[in-house]
Amino acid sequence: MSLASPNQSPTLPPEISTSHLCLAAESTYSAGRSTRTVKKSLVENATFSLPGPGFVAICGASGSGKTLLLNTLAGLLPPADGLLRIDGENASAWRMKRRRRFWRERAAIIHQDHGIIPELSCEDNLTLGLSRKQYSKEELLHSLGEVGLDVPFDGPAAILSGGEQQRLAIARALLRGAAYVFADEPTASLDPTNRDQVIALLRRAADGGALVLAATHDAAVIAAADSTLRINDRQVTVSGSARD
Numbered sequence: 001m002s003l004a005s006p007n008q009s010p011t012l013p014p015e016i017s018t019s020h021l022c023l024a025a026e027s028t029y030s031a032g033r034s035t036r037t038v039k040k041s042l043v044e045n046a047t048f049s050l051p052g053p054g055f056v057a058i059c060g061a062s063g064s065g066k067t068l069l070l071n072t073l074a075g076l077l078p079p080a081d082g083l084l085r086i087d088g089e090n091a092s093a094w095r096m097k098r099r100r101r102f103w104r105e106r107a108a109i110i111h112q113d114h115g116i117i118p119e120l121s122c123e124d125n126l127t128l129g130l131s132r133k134q135y136s137k138e139e140l141l142h143s144l145g146e147v148g149l150d151v152p153f154d155g156p157a158a159i160l161s162g163g164e165q166q167r168l169a170i171a172r173a174l175l176r177g178a179a180y181v182f183a184d185e186p187t188a189s190l191d192p193t194n195r196d197q198v199i200a201l202l203r204r205a206a207d208g209g210a211l212v213l214a215a216t217h218d219a220a221v222i223a224a225a226d227s228t229l230r231i232n233d234r235q236v237t238v239s240g241s242a243r244d
């Protein structure tokens with residue numbers, strides 16, 4: 001893979017790759033009068049390539065490090081060791097300005113708690129971090145319709161159900177046309193109807209050109225994905241269209 005120029009085209013196909021990636025979690029806690037630090041190795045020596053577009057499920061047992069791996073592949077956490085490449089660049093070496101550009105122009109994240117601000121309106125949540133002037137009201141209403149949301153545009157997002165908030169978060173990612181969509185347990189606590197809608201929307205983002213990464217326990221998400229990264233005993237096994 002060649003290194004991309006800093007002025008790369010916004011239509012560059014998304015791609016994430018790792019080389020000898022190692023992840024560890026460190027926690028510090030008080031034990032009586034002393035403080036203890038425990039460091040746990042979660043992923044060792046993982047080398048793989050995720051060429052986009054596509055839908056990748058990150059799976060493994062509870063506590064195996066799925067969220068940690070997702071956040072690391074999004075460039076939000078530094079790896080303990082090894083190399084992470086996003087858009088062909090060493091993402092661990094990105095400075096804040098480059099990171100901001102990635103999140104402004106290329107990436108969207110859907111948190112386990114949807115990342116929706118309940119006090120803000122659906123409109124404000126949709127355009128959070130974007131220039132409101134970029135979109136007409138019709139475009140915004142259309143994006144809500146696309147995810148099957150028929151909710152008060154100017155009402156607070158707090159009145160939406162969990163599944164509706166999840167779809168609002170996905171509408172935001174779709175509206176931005178993000179090349180990378182990172183989703184942490186996107187179907188957790190949804191009923192089967194909402195779950196299927198969310199999976200279909202993530203599938204659509206991938207079919208539309210995005211690289212969608214979802215950390216998940218959900219067999220339905222795994223079945224809908226093109227490939228999986230499975231964490232087991234600190235090893236990452238790659239299957240499907242992703243490459244070792």
Ligand SMILES: Nc1ncnc2c1ncn2[C@@H]1O[C@H](COP(=O)(O)OP(=O)(O)OP(=O)(O)O)[C@@H](O)[C@H]1O
Pocket residue numbers: 025026027042060061062063064065066067068069215217
């Ligand atoms: N910020 C942190 N500080 C300390 N330890 C952490 C941190 N984040 C995660 N861990 C630890 O790392 C391990 C993996 O956590 P992670 O949330 O990635 O697992 P997971 O596979 O997503 O789990 P689950 O399926 O239960 O959500 C856990 O033991 C957790 O306690």
